Amino acid sequence: xxxxxxxxxxxxxxxxxxxxxxxxxxxxxxxxxxxxxxxxxxxxxxxxxxxxxxxxxxxxxxxxxxxxxxxxxxxxxxxxxxxxxxxxxxxxxxxxxxxxxxxxxxxxxxxxxxxxxxxxxxxxxxxxxxxxxxxxxxxxxxxxxxxxxxxxxxxxxxxxxxxxxxxxxxxxxxxxxxxxxxxxxxxxxxxxxxxxxxxxxxxxxxxxxxxxxxxxxxxxxxxxxxxxxxxxxxxxxxxxxxxxxxxxxxxxxxxxxxxxxxxxxxxxxxxxxxxxxx
Numbered sequence: 001x002x003x004x005x006x007x008x009x010x011x012x013x014x015x016x017x018x019x020x021x022x023x024x025x026x027x028x029x030x031x032x033x034x035x036x037x038x039x040x041x042x043x044x045x046x047x048x049x050x051x052x053x054x055x056x057x058x059x060x061x062x063x064x065x066x067x068x069x070x071x072x073x074x075x076x077x078x079x080x081x082x083x084x085x086x087x088x089x090x091x092x093x094x095x096x097x098x099x100x101x102x103x104x105x106x107x108x109x110x111x112x113x114x115x116x117x118x119x120x121x122x123x124x125x126x127x128x129x130x131x132x133x134x135x136x137x138x139x140x141x142x143x144x145x146x147x148x149x150x151x152x153x154x155x156x157x158x159x160x161x162x163x164x165x166x167x168x169x170x171x172x173x174x175x176x177x178x179x180x181x182x183x184x185x186x187x188x189x190x191x192x193x194x195x196x197x198x199x200x201x202x203x204x205x206x207x208x209x210x211x212x213x214x215x216x217x218x219x220x221x222x223x224x225x226x227x228x229x230x231x232x233x234x235x236x237x238x239x240x241x242x243x244x245x246x247x248x249x250x251x252x253x254x255x256x257x258x259x260x261x262x263x264x265x266x267x268x269x270x271x272x273x274x275x276x277x278x
Contacts, residue, residue: 003197003198004199004208005197006190006192006196007195037278038073041274042274043168043272044274044277045270045271046068046070046071046081047269047270050134051132055067055068056116058115061111061114062086063084063085064085065083066082066085067082068080068081068271070273074275074276075275075276076165076274078164078165082163082164083161084162085134085161086159086160087114087136087158087159087160088160089138089157090154090158091140091155093139093156093157093247094139094140095111095113095114095138095157096111096139097137097138115135116133117132133224133265133266133267134265136157136246136265136266137261137263138262138263139261139262140155140260148252151249152251153187153210153249155247155248156245157245157246158243158245158246159243159244159246161241161242161269163240166238167235167239167271168238168273168274169236169239169270169272170235170242170269170271170272171234171235172233172266172267172269172270173227173267174214174230174231174233174264174266175225175264175265175266176223176224176226176263177215177216177229177230178222179221183250183260183261184250184260184262185216185248185250186215186216187215187248188206188208188213188231189209189213189214189245190231190243190245191245192235192239192241193241194237194238195235196233198231198233199232200232201226201227201230203216203217203218203228203229204228204230204231213245213247215249216229230267244264244266246264248262
């Protein structure tokens with residue numbers, strides 16, 4: 001495994017960090033009633049759990065929102081945390097898959113991008129087992145309905161999470177970074193205005209940047225539950241947004257090509273909320 005720190009040293013980040021590290025001062029805004037006797041503020045974690053499907057509303061093929069009920073007394077006064085997801089596609093990258101040559105996808109009846117699944121190749125069926133994740137499912141498609149991958153980063157998706165308030169910590173895994181001959185080679189990047197650290201699985205290489213994205217070291221179509229093909233991400237500083245960029249680096253030029261669809265999964269997100277603790 002490999003650990004890496006990604007820093008963000010912009011003026012905005014420095015000012016933001018200073019604000020969070022400054023001593024507490026009296027505020028003129030309303031304070032939750034329970035806080036009157038609870039003056040200690042701590043970073044308390046809760047989980048955006050994809051198994052709780054009712055909390056996730058997929059509003060389109062490229063957008064959705066997860067609403068997390070917050071427990072206790074938050075410093076902000078909020079009773080829920082919203083995680084808004086917006087995805088943009090560039091070049092010939094499209095959501096979902098169509099015109100598949102693979103049996104498990106040939107009967108697909110709807111677009112599964114940004115749906116919750118455990119990773120089983122069973123289109124139209126959402127598993128009830130544990131270990132679910134939010135999937136990013138895409139295919140390079142130039143309108144012919146077959147794999148048209150150019151192997152270029154110009155054909156990519158960018159999936160941005162934005163939270164309704166700054167988090168004091170955040171951790172999650174990006175899963176199922178793999179590759180398949182004549183089909184796809186996953187390339188994954190992560191960016192944020194906030195600094196973060198990452199630990200990549202044993203079968204991966206790269207640092208998660210545009211010039212050195214995470215990718216497999218071999219052709220291996222692995223299970224989404226395989227930690228060796230995942231990246232653990234940790235934010236220990238205030239963070240409100242991050243973006244996962246995803247593309248296929250395999251240039252297809254063979255009659256044996258498959259459909260070129262690819263997918264990765266975002267596991268549960270452990271979010272830190274500033275709360276009053278008695």
